[in-house]
Amino acid sequence: MIAVRDNYHAFTPEEYFLWEEQQLEKYELIDSQVYAMGGGSVNHGRIAIRLTGLFDAHLGDRNCITGNSDVRINILGTNDYTYPNASVSCDDRDKITSQYITYPCLIVEVLSDRTEAYDRGQKFRRYRQNPMLIDYLLVSSTSIAVDLYQKNEAGDWLIFNYQAGDTIALKSIDLHFPIEQIYRGLNLTPAADSQE
Template identity: 70%
Template sequence: MIAAKDNPPNFTPEEYFVWESQQLEKHELINGQVYAMTGGSKNHSLLAARLITLFTTHLEGSGCETATSDLRVNIAQTSNYTYPDVSVTCDERDKTTTQYITYPCLIVEVLSKSTEAYDRGGKFRMYQNNPVLKDYLLVSSTSIEIDLYHKNDAGQWMIINYGAGDTIELKSINLSFPIEQVYRGLTLTPEA
């Protein structure tokens, strides 16, 4: 969730890590500029937590790791760092880093009105640089709707739209689940 651009000078990744460790909020680093992260709604938090729990339980003992929005993702072959809502890595190379991962196979963004265009556009274009990423899940926080961007075996990205009654299939982690499993009990109202 990118909110507003701060106006510090361009940062190297090393300068960014030092600077951000002294900040109260999280910031993404994109092309040397930092962007403050906004807080999310109650539904945003609940949806992310449910997906993290679902993935962690499913992947127990597999060697894969599920991370919250507190873990940065380095955009492969760049100096850009983002904070997705949920990420999963099964790549051994990510076990050697402590402040970020670079090779997630699955990334989840819970959508809000202020971030949806960026999550679907610019952020997804950056994530496509990752050679290991297979599934990019965009989760509505206002209606029972999930869009899955899946990279097939030919390397092409396909979009699959899920709604009420559908079963989500995440080939990246070999998991299928009914969409209602993550939306149960939520009060869904369109954003103003």
């Protein structure tokens, strides 16, 4: 998904929540401005569904929230709200809010040509403000390629690049799975995602 400036009115979070309820599309709130969220390709949607299903099944009865692209994240310490493609929070503080979560330990963004620079740069800088975040997963929708930014015990972010044949290791929810599990049955030819 990509944020596109839609309106120049400065919104408070309360105005944003009320206003967005009346809209047909989803909008992010960044620096008091709303941005329409663009749609993704079929691969984009299928990958996001596979990941949320995988996380939810793995977590089972654990006291965690698995979020899809309809679950907002409040950027800690700000009035900014984003919609990642998937997220997981096991923090009790997120159980008392109904419109967003604030303390995810895992965030996933499925990449497209239009969103990749934003997801790797400015969006990740915002997400890193959350001390609970451990894993930030960036998933290609056009090739078998996943980048995992993972915070170590010292608080430094390490990057792991996964390709065909690799096993992805998510420290935040203690999950290991083959990368092919995300991509099974997808058409990854360039023409398949030309609309993204």
